[in-house]
Amino acid sequence: MLKIVRYGLLVASIIGMSSTKVLANDPIKKLSKKHVVADTINAGLKLPTGFEALKVADNLGRARHIAVTAQGDIYVKLGKLSSGKGTLRLRDNNKDGKADDIQSFGNFIGTGIAIKNNYLYTSSDDAVYRYQLNANGEVMNTEAPETIISGLINRRQHESKSVALDNDGNIYVNIGAYSNSCQIEDRKKGSLGKMPCPILDSAGGIWKFSASKLNQTYENGVRYATGLRNVVGLDWNTQNNQLYVMQHGRDQLHDLFPEMYTEKDNAEKPAETMYALKQGTNAGWPYVYYDPELKKKMVAPEYGGDGKKVSTDKNFADPVVAFPAHMAPNGILFYTGNQFPAKYKNGAFIAFHGSWNRAPLPQEGYYVAFVPFKNGKPSGEWEIFANGFAGVEVVTSTRSAQHRPCGLAEGPDGSLYVSDDSKGTIYKINYTGK
Amino acid sequence: MTSIKKGLIGVALLLLSINFLGFKSDIKLPDPIMASVLRGKEVYKAQCLACHQQDGGGVPHMNPPLDGALNVNGNDKARLIRIVLNGLADRVEIEGEMYSNSMASHKDLSNQQIADVLTYIRNSWTNKAGLVTVEEVKIGRSKLR
Numbered sequence: 250m251l252k253i254v255r256y257g258l259l260v261a262s263i264i265g266m267s268s269t270k271v272l273a274n275d276p277i278k279k280l281s282k283k284h285v286v287a288d289t290i291n292a293g294l295k296l297p298t299g300f301e302a303l304k305v306a307d308n309l310g311r312a313r314h315i316a317v318t319a320q321g322d323i324y325v326k327l328g329k330l331s332s333g334k335g336t337l338r339l340r341d342n343n344k345d346g347k348a349d350d351i352q353s354f355g356n357f358i359g360t361g362i363a364i365k366n367n368y369l370y371t372s373s374d375d376a377v378y379r380y381q382l383n384a385n386g387e388v389m390n391t392e393a394p395e396t397i398i399s400g401l402i403n404r405r406q407h408e409s410k411s412v413a414l415d416n417d418g419n420i421y422v423n424i425g426a427y428s429n430s431c432q433i434e435d436r437k438k439g440s441l442g443k444m445p446c447p448i449l450d451s452a453g454g455i456w457k458f459s460a461s462k463l464n465q466t467y468e469n470g471v472r473y474a475t476g477l478r479n480v481v482g483l484d485w486n487t488q489n490n491q492l493y494v495m496q497h498g499r500d501q502l503h504d505l506f507p508e509m510y511t512e513k514d515n516a517e518k519p520a521e522t523m524y525a526l527k528q529g530t531n532a533g534w535p536y537v538y539y540d541p542e543l544k545k546k547m548v549a550p551e552y553g554g555d556g557k558k559v560s561t562d563k564n565f566a567d568p569v570v571a572f573p574a575h576m577a578p579n580g581i582l583f584y585t586g587n588q589f590p591a592k593y594k595n596g597a598f599i600a601f602h603g604s605w606n607r608a609p610l611p612q613e614g615y616y617v618a619f620v621p622f623k624n625g626k627p628s629g630e631w632e633i634f635a636n637g638f639a640g641v642e643v644v645t646s647t648r649s650a651q652h653r654p655c656g657l658a659e660g661p662d663g664s665l666y667v668s669d670d671s672k673g674t675i676y677k678i679n680y681t682g683k
Numbered sequence: 684m685t686s687i688k689k690g691l692i693g694v695a696l697l698l699l700s701i702n703f704l705g706f707k708s709d710i711k712l713p714d715p716i717m718a719s720v721l722r723g724k725e726v727y728k729a730q731c732l733a734c735h736q737q738d739g740g741g742v743p744h745m746n747p748p749l750d751g752a753l754n755v756n757g758n759d760k761a762r763l764i765r766i767v768l769n770g771l772a773d774r775v776e777i778e779g780e781m782y783s784n785s786m787a788s789h790k791d792l793s794n795q796q797i798a799d800v801l802t803y804i805r806n807s808w809t810n811k812a813g814l815v816t817v818e819e820v821k822i823g824r825s826k827l828r
Contacts, residue, residue: 437787
């Protein structure tokens with residue numbers, strides 16, 4: 250028995266030693282002697298040196314996209330009603346960084362939310378609404394939003410309608426394809442693609458509407474870009490006046506075409522891709538996908554591809570940045586603040602929701618990445634900015650991830666906000682230089 | 684040191700090793716179920732695991748969980764058989780949550796494969812429900828329009 254106890258102590262001390270070692274390797278904790286406090290302050294996140302994080306609010310429900318007013322209030326769009334309401338306003342009265350006043354309004358769920366010219370825009374899964382804001386950034390009438398657009402396709406899959414606004418009075422709405430790869434039978438092993446893919450007439454792209462005209466439908470908008478399977482994160486880059494989007498690449502190459510793709514191919518292909526759009530851009534879904542290893546557009550197996558056949562179609566755009574497969578980029582934000590070090594200025598933060606379609610291999614993502622930009626073009630490699638949302642080292646099944654990054658917003662003080670739609674946590678990330 | 688304590692430690696170590704080997708849910712099953720579960724596991728890996736995950740946990744808001752699910756553990760085996768044969772493309776609420784991904788029909792699987800995979804999911808993870816027989820799948824298939 251004593252031997253067993255001794256053995257147990259030995260095991261415990263080995264575990265203890267290894268975790269100390271991990272802490273010592275962490276650059277932030279190396280600088281600060283207050284290990285436990287630093288961990289609490291950073292809300293479980295691993296950040297570059299000089300940054301710290303805190304939880305503004307917790308357990309809000311399915312916190313999808315977020316927007317912050319000039320006064321610092323945070324509006325949160327919910328993917329599931331909370332006490333019958335679908336939008337939250339978080340306020341921090343005592344300025345300790347934590348929300349101490351939470352209001353809710355709006356009886357619809359959705360994802361998209363944005364603030365522009367004294368209006369709060371929010372979307373359901375088939376419409377876009379707006380609320381007028383007063384001089385304090387408060388919604389003037391929570392009961393009567395104006396309907397800007399309605400009747401958008403919502404067929405269960407890829408249903409969220411995210412929004413971004415430019416500086417010329419336009420709003421851009423993602424309408425995701427209600428399909429994985431436009432197969433005759435969706436997600437059916439070996440089923441071929443419909444030619445041409447009929448989904449693209451009303452979905453699988455970005456539509457542009459007036460941001461101020463009421464009651465618009467498809468007829469009032471233009472299909473701004475097509476061949477985009479599903480975009481959840483999109484942002485207007487004010488430096489070069491252009492819309493950037495993050496596409497969720499197709500799933501299940503191995504499951505659907507096992508004779509052409511291995512499980513490893515399935516886990517690593519295709520890339521999650523960023524596109525810089527112009528009116529008329531075609532990103533190629535469902536006909537092609539982007540192979541991150543070969544760095545080429547490949548013909549999809551539903552359309553005659555075999556995993557090796559490179560697309561020669563000149564109509565399809567190349568991505569600006571290619572990320573690892575299936576990580577589900579749900580938010581993109583071009584950082585224009587002055588709080589963070591110069592390298593972050595005008596660069597893109599991307600919130601990766603985390604994968605599920607890498608199984609049986611371990612899942613990936615569940616972090617916020619950063620890509621430096623100069624004049625609207627990436628000026629360096631992408632890197633992980635904030636990690637540790639999942640709360641576990643390895644995510645083997647998606648449900649074991651505790652937090653999943655979804656939305657991003659910049660505060661008036663230049664801090665970065667990240668929403669999590671799993672536990673409903675809102676994180677605030679600051680640069681202190683310490 | 685009492686022998687009871689020794690025994691407890693022994694049991695604990697045994698349970699631990701069983702857990703590590705991943706046999707926890709299989710070990711106590713009667714032979715016919717066990718045989719079906721083992722065959723069903725292979726079908727699961729090839730047909731189901733990608734979406735429903737290896738722990739049967741599904742993907743929140745996309746692919747419903749099988750582990751602990753009433754639809755899987757319940758007595759309505761006919762409904763379960765129907766879902767595998769027809770797929771599930773409707774917007775349905777399952778235990779208070781909506782799931783967005785569509786499931787394709789799997790009617791090209793044999794009755795044996797369907798019986799095995801359903802027996803597997805009903806006897807894996809925390810699930811402890813009975814066998815689904817080939818005969819039950821056959822009846823389910825005959826009712827398809």
